[in-house]
Amino acid sequence: MGSSKNSEDVLANTVDSCVADALIKLGGGLITGTLFSLLLFKRKSWPAVFGVGVGAGMGMSNCHYKLNMPYLVGADMIKAFRRNNVNQIGKDSS
Amino acid sequence: MWKAPVRICSQSKVSLQNGRHIIRRNINSRKSNQISGNKFLTIAGTAVLATVGGSVALAKTSDGFRKFSEKNIPGSSFLYNLLLGPPVSHIPVFTPPVRSLEDGLLKKKLEREASKKTDDVVAVTPTDDLVESPKSSVDSTPLDVTEKPIDDEKTENPIKEDPVGLDNEVKLEENAEVVNDSGSDSSVTEETAAVNLSEMSSAEFETLLKELHAKASEAVKQAVDAQDIAAASIKKHVDLVFKSLEKIYEPGQTQENIWEPVFVATQDKNEAVHVAESRAHEARLAVAQLKEVVAHGLKNDQSIQTPDLITFDESVARALYSLETAKARVDAAQSEAKVMDEYRELVDTARHNLQMELSAIRPDLSPNLKTEGTKLGEEEVNILMAHAYWKIITLQKELAKQQSREQQRLKGALDMQRKEDFSILESRLRVELERQYYELKAKYNQDISFHEKTLSDQFTQQLKLQAAAYTDHLNDSLKTQYLELKRTFEAERELDIAKLAALHHEDLAKLHGMGKGIQDAIHDRAEKDRISRQVRELWIAAQSMMDSLRSNATVHLPWNEQRRPLNLNGLNQALNNNDEFASAVLESIPQSAVSQGILPQGALKERFQNVERVCRRVALIDENGGSVLRYALSYLQSMMVVKVDARPPPKQDEEINLAELNTFDILARARYHLEKDDLEQALRYMNLLKGEPQNVATDWLRELRIHLETVQAVNAVMTYAAVQAIESM
Numbered sequence: 001m002g003s004s005k006n007s008e009d010v011l012a013n014t015v016d017s018c019v020a021d022a023l024i025k026l027g028g029g030l031i032t033g034t035l036f037s038l039l040l041f042k043r044k045s046w047p048a049v050f051g052v053g054v055g056a057g058m059g060m061s062n063c064h065y066k067l068n069m070p071y072l073v074g075a076d077m078i079k080a081f082r083r084n085n086v087n088q089i090g091k092d093s094s
Numbered sequence: 095m096w097k098a099p100v101r102i103c104s105q106s107k108v109s110l111q112n113g114r115h116i117i118r119r120n121i122n123s124r125k126s127n128q129i130s131g132n133k134f135l136t137i138a139g140t141a142v143l144a145t146v147g148g149s150v151a152l153a154k155t156s157d158g159f160r161k162f163s164e165k166n167i168p169g170s171s172f173l174y175n176l177l178l179g180p181p182v183s184h185i186p187v188f189t190p191p192v193r194s195l196e197d198g199l200l201k202k203k204l205e206r207e208a209s210k211k212t213d214d215v216v217a218v219t220p221t222d223d224l225v226e227s228p229k230s231s232v233d234s235t236p237l238d239v240t241e242k243p244i245d246d247e248k249t250e251n252p253i254k255e256d257p258v259g260l261d262n263e264v265k266l267e268e269n270a271e272v273v274n275d276s277g278s279d280s281s282v283t284e285e286t287a288a289v290n291l292s293e294m295s296s297a298e299f300e301t302l303l304k305e306l307h308a309k310a311s312e313a314v315k316q317a318v319d320a321q322d323i324a325a326a327s328i329k330k331h332v333d334l335v336f337k338s339l340e341k342i343y344e345p346g347q348t349q350e351n352i353w354e355p356v357f358v359a360t361q362d363k364n365e366a367v368h369v370a371e372s373r374a375h376e377a378r379l380a381v382a383q384l385k386e387v388v389a390h391g392l393k394n395d396q397s398i399q400t401p402d403l404i405t406f407d408e409s410v411a412r413a414l415y416s417l418e419t420a421k422a423r424v425d426a427a428q429s430e431a432k433v434m435d436e437y438r439e440l441v442d443t444a445r446h447n448l449q450m451e452l453s454a455i456r457p458d459l460s461p462n463l464k465t466e467g468t469k470l471g472e473e474e475v476n477i478l479m480a481h482a483y484w485k486i487i488t489l490q491k492e493l494a495k496q497q498s499r500e501q502q503r504l505k506g507a508l509d510m511q512r513k514e515d516f517s518i519l520e521s522r523l524r525v526e527l528e529r530q531y532y533e534l535k536a537k538y539n540q541d542i543s544f545h546e547k548t549l550s551d552q553f554t555q556q557l558k559l560q561a562a563a564y565t566d567h568l569n570d571s572l573k574t575q576y577l578e579l580k581r582t583f584e585a586e587r588e589l590d591i592a593k594l595a596a597l598h599h600e601d602l603a604k605l606h607g608m609g610k611g612i613q614d615a616i617h618d619r620a621e622k623d624r625i626s627r628q629v630r631e632l633w634i635a636a637q638s639m640m641d642s643l644r645s646n647a648t649v650h651l652p653w654n655e656q657r658r659p660l661n662l663n664g665l666n667q668a669l670n671n672n673d674e675f676a677s678a679v680l681e682s683i684p685q686s687a688v689s690q691g692i693l694p695q696g697a698l699k700e701r702f703q704n705v706e707r708v709c710r711r712v713a714l715i716d717e718n719g720g721s722v723l724r725y726a727l728s729y730l731q732s733m734m735v736v737k738v739d740a741r742p743p744p745k746q747d748e749e750i751n752l753a754e755l756n757t758f759d760i761l762a763r764a765r766y767h768l769e770k771d772d773l774e775q776a777l778r779y780m781n782l783l784k785g786e787p788q789n790v791a792t793d794w795l796r797e798l799r800i801h802l803e804t805v806q807a808v809n810a811v812m813t814y815a816a817v818q819a820i821e822s823m
Contacts (some may be wrong), residue, residue, distance in 0.1 A: 007790050007792040007793035008794060009708075010790070011711070060722055064722050068720070071719030072719075
């Protein structure tokens with residue numbers, strides 16, 4: 001199943017993308033760390049780990065962002081009114 | 095963040111839950127009846143009587159008063175006619191002159207001739223005095239006593255002419271009677287034989303008239319001529335006789351000398367007279383015929399057709415007049431002849447006497463005394479002289495006597511002459527008057543006929559006009575009458591027709607109404623049946639759709655592929671676009687349902703399972719969003735919360751604090767209702783989701799909403815169809 005448009009599958013897709021992304025990030029981080037460790041840091045483990053961590057963190061951050069994306073308030077969601085009325089934050093059905 | 099799990103744990107169950115005369119008063123009776131004394135009435139009655147009597151007397155004497163009163167007083171004419179007789183006008187009326195016996199008899203004879211038209215014997219002999227045709231000499235002597243001299247005059251016997259003369263007129267009556275009564279046969283009947291005038295047509299009548307007229311005029315002319323000749327010859331004869339009588343004493347004349355011309359003249363006279371008489375007779379006959387025919391024509395009112403009739407009448411009168419005058423001339427001549435005869439006779443007698451006397455004295459004396467001159471002796475002379483003297487004395491005596499008687503005789507003769515003259519005058523006058531009368535009558539008849547003609551023409555013209563006017567009037571009146579009658583009858587007929595038509599229309603209307611009612615009922619029934627059929631079809635369609643929508647049957651296909659576009663064909667067909675409500679309702683179905691499709695109920699339930707699962711996993715995420723950690727935590731929570739299959743909803747009266755419900759509750763209740771097929775309640779509950787579960791359930795909710803909308807529409811249609819079906823039943 002690809003990305004289905006069903007709302008109940010959005011999460012799964014997100015999580016999937018998250019995971020994929022995190023893995024990619026991990027791998028990338030790992031690779032980068034490894035590389036760094038190999039190259040720069042004389043085969044110490046800590047750059048790899050650091051890289052993995054960075055990768056994981058990035059992955060997590062992306063995941064966080066993806067998961068929170070529906071809740072983020074964009075400029076297009078705000079309706080501007082005159083001074084009399086209270087500025088209402090309307091949420092369109094996005 | 096931790097309230098939900100705590101609560102869930104605390105709670106044991108999670109349940110899921112679908113349109114003038116004048117009255118004479120009899121005074122006496124009045125008086126006797128009303129004894130009380132109506133004096134006033136008595137006086138009034140008397141006055142009235144007096145008035146009436148006076149007016150009657152005055153009317154008798156005065157015509158003017160009579161006229162006046164008749165004009166102004168209504169009942170007076172009746173009264174006068176009753177008492178006095180009709181009004182008499184005193185103007186003398188012109189009557190034709192009274193005729194003498196002669197003319198009257200002539201008339202009578204002619205009338206009798208006219209009356210004897212057929213082969214009856216006709217009294218041919220005219221009633222003339224002297225004339226009689228030789229044929230009638232066969233008759234007995236009393237008839238011919240006066241007529242015979244004609245024949246006998248050939249022998250020149252004057253004596254026999256004695257009776258001839260003034261006695262003729264006296265004997266006319268006898269003659270006429272005898273003639274008329276004798277009924278002598280004659281061959282002249284042919285003239286008036288077998289002509290029946292009344293059977294002739296007008297043309298024949300005219301021709302006959304013309305013939306007769308021609309014949310009559312010719313005969314008359316001839317008669318007049320002959321009579322003139324006769325008169326002339328008679329005159330001649332008379333003269334000759336006179337001359338001879340004179341001459342006879344002259345010397346040197348023989349008897350034959352003298353008497354021969356006389357004889358000849360006598361013969362001539364006889365012939366002429368005879369011819370004249372016959373001609374006159376013929377003429378009279380012809381004229382009589384013509385007159386008879388004319389009279390017949392006049393009697394039969396054929397004067398208008400034959401205008402010559404009047405002229406014929408006139409000519410008849412004229413002819414008669416001429417005949418009369420000719421006869422008169424002949425009569426005059428003949429009277430002269432008579433006189434002459436008498437004179438001659440006397441002379442002869444005297445001479446004879448003298449002769450006798452002389453012969454007595456001297457027998458040897460010849461009668462021709464004058465011629466011979468024999469010598470006489472003295473004695474003889476003396477005797478002769480004595481005789482002569484005696485003769486003279488005697489003659490003187492007689493002369494004296496005669497002279498003495500002359501006066502008387504003269505008087506007597508004058509009287510007689512006067513009488514004769516008077517009678518002749520009378521007769522002449524009568525003839526003249528008669529002629530004038532006939533002329534006048536003819537003229538009068540002419541005028542009358544002329545006027546008749548003109549008036550009759552005018553009359554016929556007027557009659558024609560009147561007839562035309564009358565016919566026009568008749569036509570008009572007939573037309574108007576016809577129109578009126580037609581109108582009346584048409585009106586009646588219209589009425590009747592209207593009545594009948596009304597009745598008929600009533601019946602028809604009734605029948606029509608019934609028929610219409612039946613038809614309408616049938617149509618309604620049919621319509622209802624059709625509608626009901628349609629509706630049933632609709633219902634069936636809707637029902638089938640509902641079934642398909644609501645089917646819990648999990649088809650072999652996963653729910654994703656169960657989505658199929660809403661097939662409204664069946665419904666549309668069933669509707670035939672006739673139903674506004676249904677079509678409106680069907681239009682309210684969202685387009686996405688038609689285009690993209692609807693999940694049936696089973697699919698929805700199936701999908702809900704997944705949705706529920708996911709919702710449980712993100713139950714901890716609310717509107718503010720969540721981090722990854724929270725997501726992990728919610729996932730963990732969901733693993734820990736027990737999934738309860740069914741949770742019966744609280745009772746109806748129990749209020750539910752919707753704010754207190756958490757996701758699991760909601761999901762449980764929704765599930766319960768879903769299992770009960772109560773999608774609306776499930777929807778209601780699912781709408782309470784907040785946060786991430788809401789996001790997760792969005793699509794499902796949308797689908798559910800579409801589904802529910804569709805179901806609602808179809809339900810509405812079905813209900814509508816059901817209602818209609820019920821209605822149509």
